[in-house]
Amino acid sequence: MMHRLLLLVPVLLITLAGCGVYSFSGASIEGKTINIRPLDNRARNVVPTLSPALTNKIRSRILSQTGLSPVTTQDADYDISGTIVAYEVTVSGVQNTQTATLNRLNITIQVNFKSKLNEKSDFSQSFTRYADFSAAQSLQSVETRLIDEIGTQLADDIFNKAFVNW
Numbered sequence: 714m715m716h717r718l719l720l721l722v723p724v725l726l727i728t729l730a731g732c733g734v735y736s737f738s739g740a741s742i743e744g745k746t747i748n749i750r751p752l753d754n755r756a757r758n759v760v761p762t763l764s765p766a767l768t769n770k771i772r773s774r775i776l777s778q779t780g781l782s783p784v785t786t787q788d789a790d791y792d793i794s795g796t797i798v799a800y801e802v803t804v805s806g807v808q809n810t811q812t813a814t815l816n817r818l819n820i821t822i823q824v825n826f827k828s829k830l831n832e833k834s835d836f837s838q839s840f841t842r843y844a845d846f847s848a849a850q851s852l853q854s855v856e857t858r859l860i861d862e863i864g865t866q867l868a869d870d871i872f873n874k875a876f877v878n879w
């Protein structure tokens with residue numbers, strides 16, 4: 714039984730390799746290179762670490778799941794650019810006494826995705842995610858954690874739109 718299983722693994726690997734380039738995330742990748750440009754921060758509230766943090770989240774998610782090679786040239790198979798258009802805190806929970814109990818950090822990114830291999834997969838779309846935090850906490854005390862959490866969600870959304878076609 715174990716001997717048959719050992720024979721089946723190479724056969725499956727060869728079969729999958731012959732069916733195009735797919736990753737275990739369900740992504741279909743046709744190209745070999747990607748240019749992920751730093752996000753431009755045009756939000757009213759500018760946090761100096763926001764653009765690098767979100768750019769790195771997106772870059773890490775895409776590179777770890779696709780096997781694409783990062784390049785900084787115009788001739789990349791895929792090109793991602795974007796702008797942070799909103800970084801704002803709003804009240805999301807109120808007690809009976811009209812006292813805020815929860816605040817919400819919202820981040821919106823406008824993303825432009827271009828594929829030299831398949832123009833039908835090009836898109837320009839806004840992605841918004843948020844995270845709530847207690848009104849008893851200052852934004853500064855939870856900001857790094859919230860940016861990390863929201864950044865992961867945004868990176869997942871962008872990856873899925875670009876490569877999984879969700």
